[in-house]
Amino acid sequence: MEGLPPEALEQVAAYFQALSEPTRLQILNLLRSGERSVGELAQLCGYTSANISRHLAFLTQQGLVERESRGTSGYYRIVDPNVYALCDLVCGNIARQLERRASGRAVFARTAPAAPKARARRT
Template sequence: MENLPPEALTEIAAYFQALSEPTRLQILNLLRQEEHNVGELAQLCGFTAANISRHLTMLTKHGLVARESRGTSAYYRIADESVYELCDLVCGKIARQLQQAAQKHQVFPPAE
């Protein structure tokens, strides 16, 4: 991020903001396996179609998912596979932190 203008930093922050909501991460995880329409995603996530549509709009705006109309339905798929590399990197970091915390707790015996 060295020498980036403020406008670029604003765009980067918006991209990360798109990834900062658990429902959007759930949607991305579901789309990792196969494309889905809004109704399918709503059912799989346990939310309303309107709620899922709002999240998909945000993900589409930032180029993470692509929309394709087929008849009366719109299907969504991943548009930027590199998002999974980023998510895997973050998940690995969090897993290591949790493992270190668990090891730290094992050093101290439980109070009796």
């Protein structure tokens, strides 16, 4: 990104904005196995077709998916599968961060004195 003019950085930010919404990530994940109709995506995501269509329009605008009309249905597919490499890279980074945090907490768990056990009440 070094040396990019502000207009180009705005395009990069818009691309990442498309990936910043969990429903859109869910849609992209579902499209990983192949094209799907809006109705299929809506059913699998648990949202209305109108909601999914809105997200698909944004993903189309950013060049991540493309639409093909067949009769009265619209079918979507991934334009550039490299988006999955980017998502996998981010997921791997998050997993490593969580592992580091967990191992840091584990050190304290080994050195902390055991909590006293609660005594059972007699009735």
